[in-house]
Amino acid sequence: MKVVGILIVVALIAYFEISPMAKKKEIKDLWVFSFLLLIGTVLSIMLAIGVTIPNPLDGLTKVLKPVTNFILGLLD
Amino acid sequence: MLLLITSLTGCWSRKEIPELGIVLGMGIDKTDEDNFLVSYQVVDPGENTPRQSSGNRTPVSLFQARADNLFEAAWRATMTIPRKLYFSHIRILIISEELAKEGIKNVIDFMSRDHEMRPDFFVMIAKGHRAEDILKVLTPLEKIPANNMFDSLRMSEQNWAPTYGLHLDKLINEIVTDGNEAALSGIRIDGELEIAERRLNVEEINSPGKLVIEGISVFKGDKLIGWFNEVESKGFNYIIDNVTYTAGQIECPNGNGDKIAIEISSAKTKVDVKLQNEKPFFELEVDMIGNIGEVACKIDLTKTENINAVEKLVGEKVKTLMETTIKKAQQEYNSDVFAFGDTVYRTHPKAWKELSGNWDKEFPNLEVSIRTNVTLRSTGTLNNSFIQKLPVEK
């Protein structure tokens, strides 16, 4: 159900956006647009069907931990 | 199409007014089986509009549920009520004395967490009663008992010193703040409960059962540990600078037991802390402005020195009041309801750091000096009482 909803929305967006770009022969724009839309769709569908996606912020937190600790340590 | 959109979204948080059971009063008791009994006073809108009321139903109904925790009890009650309970308009929360003695932290956490609850209702303690009984009393003049309690607490706080209205958010602050203990007004039923909870109660000019706001309960942490009586409550309000208008009486300066009634129209208390040898020393200064309300003795009120004498007597009276209260709080309850500790923290943060650890030991031995300044502006609409002209009785 959710997946169908997402696909309908995506299809609508694609319908309204692609034709003007195609008309103006903006091929590169079209590629980037389609790529982004694809990413968005895939991610949303993954979310909708309940695939657990790791939180990228956790990784960021881990990587930056020493810096964070250093800065906050200055002020603790 | 439009209807489709709205009906699609209809199950979200929409709620039509007639679907709501508007809760105005809430009572929490502890039952024998050691679980909570939650009572809701829900208003019956049809009975509260002049045009449509049939007159043979009560303006409010009581719904109850019991459970091990408050949250469950709150929602369990929906089994008995055909509408969705709506908490945003709660005017009053009654906590039974029994429960208060065991601690009210669960109650407060529950009440402040729900988004529908708003912190602008009063909290009171059912003095010597069960909270559900308080909510059962039908009241004259104001049809809805919860409103009645809310208004009378507010009115009496403005016009009569010995009550203390406390909203939930303030209550939390008082409980949480270091060097401050909570205090809540009490409420009790004057008369017979059996009659008070029936329509009969409001069918007589002098209702057989009345709700009376009386006394201030003293907390230590989240537990109730005792009560101030009326006199002490008055003193309490003077100390925490919560008196706006009140009346009192003193004995006539001539000393034969006759009374002069005094109306206090404004009172302002300043609390000052001084440090003496690392020990806080409190100076309370009360400025009162008042009038003479009733004179029952022979006194020439046109003379300034007589007025001054009366002023002095009033000042002493208030001072004794306050001293009694402080003594009781220090010695009997050892509970800093006056937020003295907080005052120390605000003014002498460094000293407080050392004191706060054993404030329980410090508080009973605090030295407090009280000064009162009374100004009597007028003597009512009369100068001297006609009583002065009456022959002295033998």
Added chain:
Amino acid sequence: MLEQSKISNRQLTILIVQFIIGSKILFVPASLAADSEQDVWLSGLIAIVVGVFVAWFYAHLALQFKNQGILQYSEIVLGKWIGKLVNIVLCIYFLIIAAFLVRDIADFMTIQIIPGTPILAIMIVFMILTIIGVRLGLEVLSRAAEIFNPWVIFLLLLLLVSVSTQIEWKNMFPVFDHQMKHIMKSSLTFITFPYLEMIIFLQIIPYVNKPSRVKRNMIVGTVLGGGMLVVVTLFCILILGVDSTTRHIYPTYALAKKITIGEFISRIEVIVAGVWFLTIFIKLSLCLYFIAASIVQLFALKTYKPLTFPIGIILIFLAIILVPNMAYLTNFDATTWIPIAIIVGFILPFIIYIVHRLKIAASGKKT
């Protein structure tokens, strides 16, 4: 340049003020008061001073280049590939910010205003609104901000004036009770969010009518926006008390709950919530605009408008995935976000500036 719009200097100031207030106003009392308690105003003042410096630096950097935003000159100054890398970093930076914003407003709505409504519905509605705004262009956005401006001020004043009777001055005391370290720590979260996010204006300044006055606008906006936040925080402390302020997720909203005008008009906090609604909208729109602009720059596209919908979808996805719950967000803002903001918001543009200066010096010697 992305489009042919011009915005006035006044509009720039207003955008800055609303950008600073946006979303931060919900949390600022809690985060500011967390460490410095009643000395928040001091933390706030320190943050504003630093903010003014940051704003001045941004304006100074922006004015080195005519008609180019940071996305363009990063490629010129640092070379094409490093420049593109910088753009990707900036793009991700604002993707995170924008995702947080979407999450903030949706959480706020579902917790406080319309509980029961699915969080996704609110996100989608808000995202569509933002996309409409961004597609209309910067000029329309800044005009809209200009129209919001009196309302934002009016609602804030309504909030402050109507609760001012409940001020308890004792909550201010004792002053300077906290160590400078704690006060600084509080101001650090204030500097990183929102001041170091103002790097977004490096892409907007080129559109301004009179570049000569940009420095003034930046500084005035910074002070006004920061000032409003500090005043609101101070009111929270004065009225709710330190404890209550730090305990609430949305202290400002708790403050708004205290509004009573007369006996009759009370509980109008929902109306006051309009302030952060309007400002978050402006902030989110600017972020979305920046993200779209960075992608356009990255691939040398012609127009940014078609990109808005896919970015919107990705943002909603990020808003759900990045923030498992409110506590995570609060914690993240207070810890990891600080180095990120400092690196992206300060060190990065600083490097660009230094390299640019060195290049000028080098070319000056040659000739």
Added chain:
Amino acid sequence: MGKKLKSILRRKNNKQKQIDRIDNKSIKSQFDSNLEQNIKKFKSMLGSSTDLEVRKFRVGKNGSYQVAFIYTDGLVDREIINNLLETLMINLRKDDDQNSMEKSSTILEYLENYGITIGGITGVNNFETAFDAILSGDTLLLIDGYSEGYYLATTGWEDRGVTEATSQTVVRGPHDSFTETLRTNTALIRRRIKNPNLWLETKQIGKRTRTDVAIMYIKDIAEDKVVQEVRNRLEQIDIDAILESGFIEELIQDETFTPFPTIYNSERPDVITAGLLEGRIAIFVDGTPYVLLVPALFIQFFQSPEDYYSRADIASAIRILRFFCFFITLLFPALYIGITTFHQEMIPTQLLISLAAQREGIPFPSFVEALIMEITFEILREAGIRMPRAVGQAVSIVGALVIGQAAVEAGIISGVMVIIVAMTAIASFVLPTYNMAISVRLLRFIFMILAATFGLFGIIVGLIALVLHLSSLKSFGVPYMAPMAPYNAQNQKDSLIRFPIWGLIQRPHLISQKNVVRQHDNVPTKSKK
């Protein structure tokens, strides 16, 4: 969005792009020298329409020339025709001065110089021009043996006199209004601005109607670019008929898909005069008393001409009242729905209880209730306008009393709802311009839907979208929301509030940058005593 819709709408038109025109071959042709031939041709071309009058007579000594007047009955002033005939047929014959006849080389010249006692006279030699003239009330004069003639300005049809304005009434201020005649209308403006810089350009638009459209502006105030833009946009109109200025309005406005009018119209000469003096451009269309004014700004629709005739402070207060009414009209029902279904905590306890009592037993959710009542109101309003005036009264009585009262009594609608609908309706009538009021009333329904789905969140989303939309609008290149956005401090003096006349030193900036100062220090000085 708008562009997309536009292209969809246009798609159908492409197929028959050629607008049918009178491409009769004969219309392009020249006059014949034979009079009878010409008359016959005229008659046949008009399908022997009965209002084409042909009056043949003879002039000159002994009546040596056969002459004909051709005109459309009803469009000409008979008095002038009679006078002309008298001169030509009687006086000229009395004239014995042969010199004048001999001085003129042709009879045409002779008639022009000595015979025709009338102001406007123009030579013509083809049917097309001749038809234009005849059908707009001129009289064609043809002489046998000549393949050219004259058309004489004899226009004079029955028209409505200058009467009181009906759509924009004022208590104080001039009471005249435009009529259906273009010339009268331009005269009403000329009478007010006696300045040579007031320029007027006329062109005919409409392949069939050949409607006179005039643009008027003050040369040294109006922005040249805008004037040129107006000209261009008018030039591009290719349509068969212009029946009212509304046609022009729709054809030249910047944005079609908006409920908001981006062109101002008025039937009051004083409003148009004031607009011209601010640098705007007026567009007159023959046949309608409504004159267009461009560029139009949002605030303009909240300003009544009376604002400038009454005291500044009072006018300002009333303007603020109008903005307030704008919000009431737009949001009141939506707020009611939003608050009663989502945010009951905002209602004071007592009021909530009384609302609950009123709504008890009402079968509809408040959104449906509001929708029913609002639509009922719109029906009543429309019925009140379309009905003959006498019936209109009855409609409003039935609507107000019977439906309102009975619906409440029957328990279908709550009493509060009736109050809210009535409030909204009355507030919408406060707006001084009809087209703004009606667009606000339309938007109200959108806000009601938003409020029913998302509560106050929906309303604020709607408001933001509305502000975005308004900010994106332009009227002839001028931002619609000026002077609020882009902000202009000087022009705030005449937007939300009105400063005293002596304070309004500058003209609206964005309308025109030419000649911005309209007055010098006029602050009234108190006489010192």
